[in-house]
Amino acid sequence: MLKRFGERLFSFYCHPDFQEDIKGDLEEYYALNLEDKGEKYANRKFFVDVILLFRLSLLRDNWFSRNSIYFAMVKNNLKVAYRSMMRHKFYTFLNLGGLAISITACLLIAIFVKDELSYDRHFENSDQIYRVQSYLKFADNIFDMIATPSPMAAALKQDYPEVEQSGRVRGNFSSLISVNNQFFRQENITYADNSIFDIFSIELLRGNREHLLDEPNTVVINRSTAEKLFGEEDPMGQIIRIEGQDQDLKITGIVEDIRSNTHFHFQMFRTMLDRGDHNQQFWLSNNFVTYIRLNPNTTEEAFESQFEGLVKKYFAEQVQQAVGVSLETALASGNIIDYSLIPLHDIHLHSNKDFELEANGSVQYVYLFSIIGFFILLIACINFMNMATARASIRAKEVGVRKVLGSLRKQLVNQFLTEAILNSLLAFILGIILTYVALPYFNQITNKSLVDPLFGASGLWPYLVVSCLAVGILAGIYPAFVLSSYRPVKVLKGEVTQGKKASWIRSILVVIQFTASIFLIIGSIIVYSQLSYLQNKELGFNKDQVLIVNNAGLLGQNMMSFKNELLRNPNIESVSVSSYIPAANIFNDTPFVREDATTSDEAVSIQYWNVDYDYAKTLGLQITEGRFFDREFPTDSMGVVVNETAARRFGYDDPIGKKIKPMALNAQQAVSVFTIIGVMKDFHYQSMRTDILPQILMLRPDIGGMSVKFKAAATKEVLEISEELWSEMSGGLPFEFDFLDEMFARSFDNENRIKTIFSVLTVLAILVASLGLFGLAAYVTEQRKKEIGIRKVLGASTIKLLRLLFQKFTVLVFISALLAVPVAYYFASDWLSGFAYAIKLSPVFFIAGALGTLIIAWMTVGYQSLKAATRNPIDNLRVE
Amino acid sequence: MKGTQLGEFEELVLLIIGVLYPEAYGLNIRQEIITQTGRKVAIGAVHSALSRLQDKGFVKSELADATHERGGRRKRLFQITASGKRAMEKNHELRNSLFNQISDLALKGLNFGETN
Incomplete structure (x- = not known):
């Protein structure tokens, strides 16, 4: 029994070459033991020996030994890729440079987008927190704002059990303050209910969370303000004087600085009790920002339907008094009193109402920048594809020889993909370095303060690995299939398959690049004109001097x-x-x-x-x-x-x-x-x-x-x-x-920021596209060297030759313009509709965008073409 | 190609193959090692060493004719190759030369005040 099992086991793992004689030995030994010491011992001995025979040198072929050839091939592929990159340093530079720049742009955009999406999510139970907002229409006056009546917060908590907590803040202002007769300008002061600290889990460093602002003349400050005002001293219980109001406030708590990705950045919370109107029971005046935390089982929609009842309960009497008609009549005649909730997560990107505590971001820009980032990366990938297929003739012989020597297509595809991934890896490393170099400027432009967005806590690095592979495969897959498809007989005979198809696909890729470039150029022209229109518009008052x-x-x-x-x-x-x-x-x-x-x-x-x-x-x-x-x-x-x-x-x-x-x-x-x-x-x-x-x-x-x-x-x-x-x-x-x-100029900080980001991205996109075009032009001109020589000998002028070389690119730019203009028009009119005062979209913008791209394309191609067209024909024709 | 160093156990197996020539095969090599040195040796150890020796080119093997013993399975008979012989000689020489270089003092050890 044990012997048979042992035998099976041995047959399973042992290399067939060794099986027969070792089995023989085991058998012989078994027979010996059987005679000497009995069956039991022999069986056991047999099995133990089988186990002890499990040795590396006697094993059957396995996954590792079978695949060692592939590991060797990967090494070989890397070596070939490295050599081919070193042999064509110019193209390698164009490829890597373009990819690295676009990866930098994409990384920065990803960092921006990730930060924008992370707003307010750091609070505990942030998905249960909502802000109440109002939409009021009264006669012909419309108010779409975040301010709510003073008693709203208390009424919500009192009347609806699903409201776990409610609280108010009011204002975000700056004031001159003094501590021991030293003056400070204090920004970001607000009035707040004590319950605000129950809704928002702002880290409390000192003080009792239950009793921070529940007495008059109390104030809570953040850590940096405490350091600014008191240095090493203990701030608790100290007095801050608000100048101009002659009020002395006692510090009852210190909170951690509010994180930058929050829709408010208060540094000082004064108690709401110091406001005369904090307990006012007047519903027709909206001055307070109300936050509530719902219990986890209540949805936003379910709760919002309650507001109608709330309006009936509290507004009826006061509306009757104020306007002399009943609430029903007032609402029936077209007036609107509508309160709703906005989830905390949506405030930063989706809310743009009156009285926002701070200027919020916009989801529109998040989308726009993501699209641009994708385009820039796409342009760089296309560069790689174009360059690889255009220069296919150089690699064709290599492919032919490899095939003759028995390479399978799959192996060739692997080889070219390895090359693309190696390129992408190098470009990523360069891109990451560039990203960190550019980070201070990025922070300045976007008004953020990110320190280590890639490798720091919750950084982007896991995505980097994936996207590095994805970019490599995206850029390499098409050339890999084109190059590996060559038929060895043809390429080795010297008939380089310079197929029409490949050039056709190249043209499409170039059109995609130019479409994106033209779109971006038109976009930045329009953004630029609109913003300078706003800044230079007749204001109706004099802001200078x-x-x-x-x-x-x-x-x-x-x-x-x-x-x-x-x-x-x-x-x-x-x-x-x-x-x-x-x-x-x-x-x-x-x-x-x-x-x-x-x-x-x-x-x-x-x-x-x-x-x-x-x-x-x-x-x-x-x-x-x-x-x-x-x-x-x-x-x-x-x-x-x-x-x-x-x-x-x-x-x-x-x-x-x-x-x-x-x-x-x-x-x-x-x-x-x-x-x-x-x-x-x-x-x-x-x-x-x-x-x-x-x-x-x-x-x-x-x-x-x-x-x-x-x-x-x-x-x-x-x-x-x-x-x-x-x-x-x-x-x-x-x-x-x-x-x-200057105050006026500062009110455009947000718009100027968008303008700068857009311009930078546009320049990058065009730069990357130009790099690709430059390489392509160099290649095409090189291909037509002989043709140019012959034409020149036969009497063609430089101008004529230039026209010949420009013709194709010009046509491509025109096709791109036809594609880009409608898209740009659509997006531009959408963007401009957000402004009360907008420029008219004149055709000039679009023509300028297309012409600008054409000129850039000509300049890029021009250098190569001029060089070829003015060269002595004998240099071109002497080659063979 | 693997290294051509001859390990201690490998050398032992090689020597035994020489001793048993021309009838050296797995099981009697093991038996011989046990009787000559008194070491406990598993069949696996012997076969693993044999397979390494063969990879290094120090032994060659061929399958003998089938007999009715051993469940009809053939024996694999091992012989030392020329390079195996050279490797053995090299080891032997090296050992002798090193041994001869050892001073008497080191072998006998230092004695202070021996009483007998």
């Missing part, structure tokens, strides 16, 4: 003498005191109606700004009718200046002298009536992305800021004088200033 002095109100009694002293300087033309400064993104709206209005349907949502007598002069506002506020008319305190849009919306043909009033919240409320004394030209007081909305100016003291208009070329002097006066009068407060034109 205006100095903004922040916190002028802190001067208190001295403010007026500061102003008067400034005015004594001949370089200063006028000074206006008002914190309402264009480009500062100020929203302050309330509904107004005509004095004779009978229903609330006539309400116009108005941006109302408080200004002084010198406002129009300082900011260069243009008055089209009537006049601006004047000290000679004491009644001006009840007068208003409206913009053209407001005049139109109120429906006054001749607005001067007509009266308007703010809409009363209920019938009992007495409201002041204002007389229109002037109409000013619309000016862009908000982002250029939005329409100009109705706006009025009122003569009211507002001491937040000061604008100083000065004469050209006196910037330095004015700055010095102002600073000097400030330090005389302020008693140690820091002088904080800004220039209006």
Whole structure:
């Protein structure tokens, strides 16, 4: 039994050459043992010997021994690939350079996209967190915003058990603060409910999470702010003074800095209890951002349907009071009160509403850049394919000899694929190095702060390996099949298969490259023109030579003498005191109606700004009718200046002298009536992305800021004088200033960033495509060397020869232009539709894009062609 | 080609093949090693050594005629080749030469104050 099993086992693993005699030996030994020591012992001995016979040198052929030839072949393939690369250094350089550049571009894009997609996902239970947002329509005024009524958060938690937690923040502003009489400018301050720290798992370094902001005059700051304000000292319990409000706040907690991939970056959380309106039960005013955490079993849709009931429960009474009609009637006549949820994950890429805490990203750009990245990589792969097939004749003999010597097609395919993968591997290594070199610039352009996005924690490196292989295979598969298909008899006879088919496919590939290039060129021309149109558009106010002095109100009694002293300087033309400064993104709206209005349907949502007598002069506002506020008319305190849009919306043909009033919240409320004394030209007081909305100016003291208009070329002097006066009068407060034109330019930071990224990508794409074209042109010209020589001998001029060589590429560019223009048109009009003020798409953009590409193509091909066309024909013809 | 070094056990097997000539095959080589040296040797060890020796070209083998013993299986008879012989001689010479170079002192050891 044991013996038979042993025998079987032995036959299984032993090499057949050794089986017979060893089995014989075992048998003989068995017989010997059987005689001497009995069957049991013999059997056991037999089996033990079989086990001990399991030795490497006696084994049967196995997977390892059979495949060792393949390992050797891979080594050989690598060697051949290396040699062929070294033999054609120029092409290797073009291939590797192109691939490496495009891989760098792709990596950077991937890093960008990954970071954009990671926003807010680092919070615990982030998939349960939602923000409430509102869509309100009231008469002809539409509000699509993230702000919600003050009591919303509390009501949601109280009425709906599926809401685990709710909390509010309000604002994201900057303020001058002081600690022990040292002044700091503090950015990113918000008011927050204590429950915000329960919703967002912001890491708490000090303090008690349950009791951070539940008392008045408390504040929580982040780690870097604590370090900035207190250095080594213990910040807990210390006092921060908010300048201008005369409020002292006690630090009750320190949180870790909020991660960069979060849709807000608050550095200081003041308790909501310090706001007078924190407990206001008024539902018709939307000023608070509400976050909620739902329990895990509740879906967004299921919960959203509850809002209708909530509106009925809380709004009915207040709507009735405010507009005099019932909620049902108000809604039936076209007004909308609609609250909804947006998942936390979607806020960064999908939300672009009024009052966003910060400018968000856009999923549109994520898609756009991903597509461009793919295109750039595709262009580089096509380069590789083109170059490999175009130079096939060089490798043809090698293929022929290999085939004659017995290479199978599969092995040849393997060989060429190995070559492509080796190329791709080298290009990836180069690309990774370039990526790290470019990372600081990348961070600067994209306003991110990534340190080690490839190999760091949750880096992209696992994808690198896969994509390296994928790129190698993508670029190598077509040449591998073309090259390995050659018939040995033909190539060895010298009939190089310069097939029509291969050249046809090459043309298609070149067309794809140019289509992508033309698309990108047109795209960047349009992005460029649109953004410079916005930045240079007639603003309706003067942004140049205006100095903004922040916190002028802190001067208190001295403010007026500061102003008067400034005015004594001949370089200063006028000074206006008002914190309402264009480009500062100020929203302050309330509904107004005509004095004779009978229903609330006539309400116009108005941006109302408080200004002084010198406002129009300082900011260069243009008055089209009537006049601006004047000290000679004491009644001006009840007068208003409206913009053209407001005049139109109120429906006054001749607005001067007509009266308007703010809409009363209920019938009992007495409201002041204002007389229109002037109409000013619309000016862009908000982002250029939005329409100009109705706006009025009122003569009211507002001491937040000061604008100083000065004469050209006196910037330095004015700055010095102002600073000097400030330090005389302020008693140690820091002088904080800004220039209006710079503030305005900064409001385009996001757009400029997109512009830069787009331009860089376009340049890269064109560079890579040109590299490929350059190589291809060099090859084609080389092929037609003899033809050129003969034509020249027969009397062709250089121009004629050039035309001959240019002809094909020109045709290809034209075909590409035909393909690229419609696609570019579609995307461009889609993009432009997001702007309230957009350029018209003129054919010039498209023609310029196509022509630009053509010129680049000519220049690329031109060098090679000119060299060939001007060469002495004897050099071309002497070859054999 | 594998290295042509002759290992200790391989050398032993080679010598035994010479001793048993012309009737050296797996099992009696093992038996001879056991009787001559008193070592315990498995059949596998012998065959593995034989196969290595053959790869190195130190022995050659041929199958003998079939008999009724051993379940009708043929024996593989081993012979030393010329290069096997050379390798043996080389080892032998090397050993002798090294042995002769050893001073008497080292062999006898140092003795201090031996009493007898």
